[in-house]
Amino acid sequence: MSQKDVSLKSVLLNTGVLSKKSLQPFESLPDDALWPLLWTHYKLSEETTMKKVVTFIGCSFKPLSDLLIDQAFRRSFPLQTLRECRFIPIYEDKSSLSIAVDNPYRKDVQEYFSNQQKSVSMTLVTSTDLNSFLGEGVAKSTADTFLDRLIMEAVNAKCSDIHIMKQKETLGVKFRIHGELIQRESIIDPSQQDQIMSLIKVQSGMDISISNQPQDGRISFESEGQQVDIRVSSIPTLHGEDFVLRLFNTTGISFDLEVLGFSSNILDRLKSLMKLDSGLMLVTGPTGSGKTTTLYALLNYIKSQKNCHVITLEDPVEYGISGVRQSQVSPKIGYTFANGLRSVLRQDPDIIMVGEIRDQETANLAINAAYTGHFVLSTLHTSDCETSLKRLAGFNVDSYLCAQSIRGILSQKLSLKLCPQCREKTSSPNGFSHSFEGKGCEGCDYLGYQGRTVLSELLVVDKQIRDVDSLSSLSQRLEDMPFFKFREDIKSKVEKGEIAYHSGLEGVM
Ligand SMILES: [Zn+2]
Structure with a gap:
């Protein structure tokens, strides 16, 4: 445990919580047994006392509502264990795990985690909060x-x-x-x-x-x-x-970047963007364009590449991702993306995913976070990369900071994928296949297509471009940047016979 090796009695004396005289009757009592007496015998307030002693003990104090609990991590412990050892699992990363307890001296929690290779950091919560979390009194x-x-x-x-x-x-x-x-x-x-x-x-x-x-x-x-x-x-x-x-x-759903259908040139660039330690990465597209799936796949990719602290703010949380602390915003009760972002920043994250930038306040907070050393992923409801820059400018963001922070914009939509089985049978030698008509086989229920694939464009703002001092000068230099456009992606997918050209694609060709 990362808790400092200080006896409870010396902590109580040093903080002036109790005097030497009043501690005398319990001189020989071990710390784990003395702790509950602070409330039952000495009638001290848990909250006030905990706030006073935390720094000496080497942990922090928080109300239950301030703990950002990673639900997947929490579910990895049987409720029975949590009740017996009395702790709340908060989150874990590759080197440490974080729990909340109401008695930092309890031996059974320490024993439970004694075989852990990871360091364990503790947060103190009041016993009322812990009981409320554990649902004490609920017959199982x-x-x-x-x-x-x-x-x-x-x-x-x-x-x-x-x-x-x-x-x-x-x-x-x-x-x-x-x-x-x-x-x-x-x-x-x-x-x-x-x-x-x-x-x-x-x-x-x-x-x-x-x-x-x-x-x-x-x-x-x-x-x-x-x-x-x-x-x-x-x-x-x-x-x-x-x-x-x-x-x-979610059986069978995988948030795997490799299988979403990105062309290899875009996929490679996306992967290198995900190695960045700071900056803003936007995934944009209309409703139902698969933005959330892409964001989850990007987060999974980041988690597989490096040990980092990832927090998300989502509305709503659609799927649980292991090792990521996901928080659901609730604008109806005032817990907005902007408010959420402020509290998330106090949790020392490396990577922040903000479900959507919808207003000026959230946009500015996200840009500031990206500028001050966090890698921020978010979405915009726009149809392509150029429009996304205009939308950001329309939010009245700090144009200089924004131009300096932005690292990439991915824009995407989904298209029906031609059935690979009947394509094999009917396509012409050069692989061209232009229409669904007359196609179909058992494999695709005679529809001619099977599932969907992603069509995308990616704008990379690389180092050479970062001397720009505003969004408008950034927009003027699009041709100087690596910019993989929709029309190229669509053309190559039509040529490979992965999708059929149809009138719905005209707008982006
Ligand atoms: Zn088929």
Whole structure:
């Protein structure tokens, strides 16, 4: 443990929390047993005392709401272990892991992590916060089994949402399947109802003590070879709370940069951009252009290349990525991208992913972060690289800082991919294949195409260009930069027979 080897008694004396005289009766008591007496015997305030002693102990103090918990990391510990050893897993990277405890002297936590090759850093939280996180008092077994069974049933039924509604006397469960809401079952036993609702909150990381406000959370569910990401939202209602669990079956989805369909010249440039330690990288495109998938794939690539601290701000968090601390912004309650970015910067990240730049404030904060030594990835809702520069200028950003920070803009859209099986049978010797008509085979359900591929353009702002002092001078020098354009990408993919040319592509040719 990274905690300093200082006895609790000397800490209490040095900080003036307790006097030598008042400590005398417990002279021989070990530190782990003395710690809880501070609250039960001495009646000290946990928060005030913890804030006073943290620097001596070698850790920090935080309220539960300030911990950015990596849900995948958290789910790697059984709830039972967390309850027995009393800690909150926060995140880990290649060399260290971070946990929160309410008693820094507890032997069982230290023993639990004693075989770790990584250094363990501790944050102190009050026991109220820790209990709230652990959902103490929630009986396990039956509610746990019920929830697991319900989720598996929903997955097997290809259900998109599970609705759990507290009515006057029952807890009703409905499945949404192909758009239809179907009544599933009702739980009548009141204590079982409470257990199920508490369990959903604990597992999804909601605050169990709050029931009069809407909350959001996530559950990463794994069973019988199925991986399901579940976004949970709660709303207070007349009889209690209602929950909606939206299921994202991630089995088989990979955020692998290699398989998204980028042409090799763009892929190579993207990979070298991901080696940068600072600067701004934008992924742009209209809704449904696969920006999020690309961002996740880029983050995965970065994680595979270097040991770094990655934090994301997303609206919403769509999929969990292991080793990345993902935070969901919630503009409705004032937790905006801009506010989120301010708190994320206090967490000493190397890489920051901001879901979308939508306004001047977020744009300026992102640019500042990129200028001051962070690598920032974000998206813009624009159709190509040139328009993206104009959009940034339109946000009234600091033009000098922006021109100095920007490292690359990737613009993308998706196109249907011609079925490789029937292409083999019907394409002409030079590989040209221009239309879906008359094509089709068993492999593609006689549609002629199979899945989608990405069409992209990439603008790289390399070192030679960085003497520019404004966005407009940057825009004027586009021809001096490595700029792989849509029309080249489309042309080469049509020529290779990967896509068919169609009228929808005219705008970008
Ligand atoms: Zn086919």
